[in-house]
Amino acid sequence: MPDTFEDAPWVKKDSLVVAHRLRTYYTIRPGLFAKPRFVKAVDDISLSIDRGITLAVVGESGSGKTTLGRALIRLLEPISGEIYFDGVDITHMKEDELKKVGFRRRIGMVFQDPYSSLNPFHSIHFILEEPLMVQGVPREEREERVYRALEEVKLTPPEDFINKYPHMLSGGQRQRVSIARAIITNPDFIVADEPVSMLDASIRVEILTILKDIQQKHKMAFMYITHDISTAKYFSDYILIMYAGQFAEYGPFRDVVKNPLHPYAQSLIEAIPDPDPSNRLRERKVAPGEPPNLANPPPGCRFHPRCPFAMDICKRQEPPVIEARPGVYVKCWLYKGF
Amino acid sequence: MSMALLEVRNTRLYYATTKGVVKALDGVSFELNEGETLAVVGETGSGKSTLAKLLVRVWERNVTLVDGEVHLEGREVLHMPEEEFRREIRWRKIAVVPQSSMNALNPVIKIGDQMIEPLLLQGTSKEEALKMAMDALEAVGLPRDTVNRYPHQLSGGMKQRVIIAMSIMAHPRIVILDEPTSALDVITQANIMNLLKKLKWEFKLSYIFITHDLALASELADAVAIMYAGKIVEIGGAEDIYQNPSHPYTQGLVSSVPTLRTDKTLSFIPGEVPSLITPPPGCRFHPRCPFYRDRDYLKGLCDAKEPPNAEIEGKSLRRHLVYCWLYK
Numbered sequence: 001m002p003d004t005f006e007d008a009p010w011v012k013k014d015s016l017v018v019a020h021r022l023r024t025y026y027t028i029r030p031g032l033f034a035k036p037r038f039v040k041a042v043d044d045i046s047l048s049i050d051r052g053i054t055l056a057v058v059g060e061s062g063s064g065k066t067t068l069g070r071a072l073i074r075l076l077e078p079i080s081g082e083i084y085f086d087g088v089d090i091t092h093m094k095e096d097e098l099k100k101v102g103f104r105r106r107i108g109m110v111f112q113d114p115y116s117s118l119n120p121f122h123s124i125h126f127i128l129e130e131p132l133m134v135q136g137v138p139r140e141e142r143e144e145r146v147y148r149a150l151e152e153v154k155l156t157p158p159e160d161f162i163n164k165y166p167h168m169l170s171g172g173q174r175q176r177v178s179i180a181r182a183i184i185t186n187p188d189f190i191v192a193d194e195p196v197s198m199l200d201a202s203i204r205v206e207i208l209t210i211l212k213d214i215q216q217k218h219k220m221a222f223m224y225i226t227h228d229i230s231t232a233k234y235f236s237d238y239i240l241i242m243y244a245g246q247f248a249e250y251g252p253f254r255d256v257v258k259n260p261l262h263p264y265a266q267s268l269i270e271a272i273p274d275p276d277p278s279n280r281l282r283e284r285k286v287a288p289g290e291p292p293n294l295a296n297p298p299p300g301c302r303f304h305p306r307c308p309f310a311m312d313i314c315k316r317q318e319p320p321v322i323e324a325r326p327g328v329y330v331k332c333w334l335y336k337g338f
Numbered sequence: 339m340s341m342a343l344l345e346v347r348n349t350r351l352y353y354a355t356t357k358g359v360v361k362a363l364d365g366v367s368f369e370l371n372e373g374e375t376l377a378v379v380g381e382t383g384s385g386k387s388t389l390a391k392l393l394v395r396v397w398e399r400n401v402t403l404v405d406g407e408v409h410l411e412g413r414e415v416l417h418m419p420e421e422e423f424r425r426e427i428r429w430r431k432i433a434v435v436p437q438s439s440m441n442a443l444n445p446v447i448k449i450g451d452q453m454i455e456p457l458l459l460q461g462t463s464k465e466e467a468l469k470m471a472m473d474a475l476e477a478v479g480l481p482r483d484t485v486n487r488y489p490h491q492l493s494g495g496m497k498q499r500v501i502i503a504m505s506i507m508a509h510p511r512i513v514i515l516d517e518p519t520s521a522l523d524v525i526t527q528a529n530i531m532n533l534l535k536k537l538k539w540e541f542k543l544s545y546i547f548i549t550h551d552l553a554l555a556s557e558l559a560d561a562v563a564i565m566y567a568g569k570i571v572e573i574g575g576a577e578d579i580y581q582n583p584s585h586p587y588t589q590g591l592v593s594s595v596p597t598l599r600t601d602k603t604l605s606f607i608p609g610e611v612p613s614l615i616t617p618p619p620g621c622r623f624h625p626r627c628p629f630y631r632d633r634d635y636l637k638g639l640c641d642a643k644e645p646p647n648a649e650i651e652g653k654s655l656r657r658h659l660v661y662c663w664l665y666k
Contacts, residue, residue: 060523170610171382200381200550205594205606227524230553230596234604257598271528274597275553277576280375280560283535286528290493 001084008046008321010250010329014087015048016221017072017189022046022081024064024071028295039294041067042078043245049238051188052219056232056253058268059242062291065225068242069191072223073107074098085189105135108182110211112194114174118166124150124177125162131185149180153210172203176210183214189221196231208234229257230272241265244291244302247321251328261330263287263307301333309334341412342369343544344393344432344512349406349416351392358615359402362388364568366406370512371656375538375545377555377576379591380565383611386548387437389565390516392416393546394434395423411511429456433505434514437548438521440497443489450485453504460508474503477540478533495526502533506541514546519554531557552595556580561656564588567612567622571661575654584650584660587623621645621663629664639663 005011005020012018022045025038041064049055059065070076072083074090083091090103098104111117118127128149132142150158153176166174175195182190192211196204212235215222226232232239232253239256241248241264249262260266267287273279287306292298298305304314313333324335351363363385370376380386391397393408395416408416415427436442444452453474454467462470472482478499489497498518505513515534519527535558537543547558555562562579564572564587572585583592590607609626612618624630624640640663648665652658 060525172610200611201552201591202381202594202607205596205604206608208596208604209606230598233596233598267525269598271524272598273528273531273553273557274599275556275580275592275595277556277559277580279556280535280558280576283532284528286525286532288529290495290523290526 001082001087001089005046009323010327011046011048012050013048015050015053016086017047017049017223018082018084019048019068019072020046020082020084022068022071022083023079024067024076025079026067037295040245040297041294042071044081045240045242045247046081047240047250049189049221049223051221052215053238054215054222054224054236056229056236056239057223057225057242058227058229058232058239059248060227060268060291062244062294063242064245064294065227065242066193067245069109069193069223069225073109073189073191074103075109105185106188108185108187108190110175110178110182110190110192110195113198114171114178115166115198117178118174120166122165123162124164124166124169127166127177128181128184131181135185145184149184152183152214153177153180154206155180170203171199172207175199175207179207179210179214183218186218187220189223190215191223191225193225194227195224197226197228204231211235228272229269230274233257241268244297245294246302247329247331248303249328249330251325255325255328259325261324261328261335262303262332263309263334264303265330267306301331343372343374343411344370345407345409346370346393347407347409349389349392349408350403351388351397351401351405352403353398354400354402355615360614361568361617362614363392364617366565366568366570368563368570368573370544370546372511373538373542373544374560375547375558377547377549377559377562378565379549379552379555379562381550381611383567383614384565385568385614386550386565387516388568390434390436390514390546390548393514394428394432395420396434425460429505429508429510430460431510432512432514433508433510435501435505435516435518437516439501440494440521443497443500445489447488448485449487449489449492449500453485453500453507456504457508470507471503474507475500477506477537478503494522495529498522498526498530499533502530502537506537506543509541510543512544512546514548516548517550518547527554534558552591553597561654564591567617568614569622569661571623572659574650574652574658574660575656577654578650578652578656578658582650582652582658584658584665585623585662586627586629586664588660590626590628621661636663 024042027036029036057065071078128146147158155161196207236253239253240250243264249265271286289306300316301314301319304310319333321331322335324330347367349366353360378386453471457467475484549555559576563570566587572588583589593605620642621640630636630640645661645663647659647661650658
């Protein structure tokens, strides 16, 4: 790892997870003999997450937030850039190497849909035990850890759940099983991809509380991927807002949400209603249109076709990332004068 | 006494399933006034979508019981002959934006042809129907020539606009919006909400806005009805429901909504939504109710007898009613 990342000063190099100028593209072939084209799902993202810190990655569908999460835990291999985990470069490691350096054991993931992320033919006991079996944990210890994980996600008493199958549980309970599965190996880094977006409001808070407790107790690095900033607020320390695969704004969570600088971030935050009966009397000032196709993104700043402040330069040249306020970084030409 | 535009009285709708009869809607009554938006808020399985199906009379084949009365402009419409309802009421008086219907657009039929189909069946001429479709598309902010496009050429937000255009095309009095933004991104959602506000004034529409999201409901609601397990538990003006939630379930729901701009401690309602096949006796919320748990005098009431309605002093013109033993 280099001593400093001069082109990405917000990255703290001694963090547990460090990504530098990461790019992950998907290949599409428009026709049998046509030249392959790339969907630039993640395009030049740098970030760092330390132990005990939660980073919220926020963006709309197609912003690349899920791809970023998957690349960081190496379910995907990036096209360029580097990923360091605990100081080790894991960017292009093969699967067996990742296992050998203990990377797979030290990460966990919670998926969005609790109905499709649990195998319906496996009992809760097996779902939780399997990762431990792979690691070669002895039987008695496995048993104890399965019980402990169920208690941690408040599926108590564990005996009531352990022999059930996923279809016998409600959505909220299933999501708690997925959380238990993610934490059972005592990982240092967890990626939670929209863990509450499929759940009802009253259950959502319960799951968020469990995630927050676990994160605080185990001091793990936590990446919370969501489209809903208001659920991220309850336990995020930093926020990265992505637009069309690219960096839009990064900074301390409350600072950014209170006073967003990037026009996209402003629109995104304006668009979220708080329960307030006077909302019906006002119009929301949000950007028109929808995100671009990532196979053929607009030149310059990818947000310029929707941006109310678009200038000439925005159409021609990609904006640099600028520290617009101490600790707050924005990829936007508007702040170049500072 | 002024008559409400829509009066729903004690309606019930049951489904037959292999496990038993699901009482999806069990004695729901409310009124909707001219130009008013009533948000119907409830969790999965509360019966809110079933309510939409009942009002436009499109329901699945396994429905075993439809009961109660629905008066539209003083006329009973729930039990009138289907032919009469189809010709005079559906789309013309009361239209619906069904849940995730933007994904139900036929991919091989032009938008225009899909839009005019119900009008042609009602006897409108093709030219006239096409003109109505283009006017409606213009009203929702799409170009008139969208009629010649196919669904795959449109983005998600545009498809949802097409569906909204279809609902207002025949100038109905009431539009039922069943989760109209559920699959859309937040900014697109805000744009659609802005559009719905605009259409409401332009066409003097009354909305029944069905959603699980209390925060989103406040974007449109003049009045709010909270549903739980097939029943309305509280109904009143938006100010009263948001600022003075009175039913324990509404209180729990309000305190579980995360807010971005203000800080508050979130809490949740422990337990699960009950089965609608064997709902709990008495008040359906009592197994999860914190007041029932803590107050001894409620034992024997909430778990045995249907809760009565009580009127609560409120700010808005609409009566604030709560169905709960606490207020008796």
